[in-house]
Structures are given as C-alpha cells and as structure tokens.
Amino acid sequence: EVQLVESGGTLVQPGGSLRLSCAASGFTFNNYAMRWVRQAPGKGLEWVSTITSGDATFYADSVKGRFTISRDNSKNTLYVQMNSLRADDTAVYYCVKDRGTSGWVMEYWGQGALVTVSS
C-alpha cells in the first residue's frame, strides 16, 4: 500500500524559512517523479514543484527562487525547503506521487501539512 506522510508544517513568520518532509513507502521511490501541490484555505489546488526520477526540478513561478525541492532516495523521503515565506504561501501542502506514465497524473496524495505564514 502506497503511503505518503508529510511533516514539518507549522506557523512561521513572514520572511521565515521552513522545510517540509514527505516519507514515502509502498513503492520503489527512486523510480517515480514526485510533486508538491498546495491548497490555500478555501481555494483550489495549485501545483508548486516537481522532481523527476532523474532529479530534474521544476517550479511554479510563484515559488521560483524561494523554494527548493529535493529527494533522498536512500531514505525514501521528499523535501521542500521554503525560504522568504509570504502570507500568500499559507496553505496545506500535499506530497504527491506521479503515476509514472505520460500525462502528469497525480496518482497518490499524502494527508497534507499545514503551513501558516503570519506574524
């Protein structure tokens, strides 16, 4: 059974930094692209970042230069380092496993980690 468990969500001040982690199990982690998707309170879903199985990285314009996605295949863990946080970064952040085929299908989702940026 695929499991994705996020951790690290908390309250942080504007301009601060935070690292989210996602522990993955139930599949061969290093074979799949992984993503972060966020959902602001009462809003829709927003793609944040992707890291491929070959470690290529992609970012939404809204986070480019501030967020860094990475993975540790030895620990089956996905990360996102978030710097220079702003109020509009407040959201639930989901760790998502790609299906591994073409089409950018988000096959499995974690339960989410809440990040609140406020003074």
Place this chain on the structure above:
Amino acid sequence: QSVLTQPPSVSGAPGQRVTISCAGSSSSIGAGHDVHWYQQLPGTAPKLLISGNNNRPSGVPDRFSGSKSGTSASLAITGLQAEDEADYHCQSYDSSLSRIIFGGGTKLTVL
C-alpha cells in the same frame, strides 16, 4: 484565477445525473493534453478519480465517467449518492505556461 475554468458549485438529488465542466484553451486541453479529475471529500486529501480523460482507477465506481472535446472536458456522475458530496478538481498541462494546471474546483451538493 485558475487556468482551467470550472463552475463553483453544482447540485443534484439522489439518483440523478450531474455533470461538471472544465474549460481550457488551445494550449492546454485543446493541444491534446490529457485531463484528470480528483475527488476531495470534506476534510481530506484529493484522490485520483479519472485519469487520461476517461479512465477509472481500480475501485472507482463506473457511475463516474469523463469526456473531452475540443478545449473542454466534463465529468459525469450518474446515480448520485450522498457519499458523492465533495469537491471535484480537473487538471491538465499547459504548453504555453509549461506547467501543470488545475481548475478552481467544483463543490457538489447532494440535495
């Protein structure tokens, strides 16, 4: 403002059929990129409902179906049940923006 446009809400009585539209553009759905649908039950994470326009993952009832035409896609739910009350999100890719895109989500209310 989302790049894919969905109605904010739809509703239907138990047993009825409802559809949720997802309007894109010539650089997203119209460019041939697949549309996927996710169901988000209250207080939970999204779950893959339909992939590749009209493919149901194992365990998803055949009451759910998807279609795509031109620059738009639709999700149809037949035999509506109370447990279908949820938010539904469509997702695709935009070649001009070079990124994954979502609709704003549609809240389905079962009357």
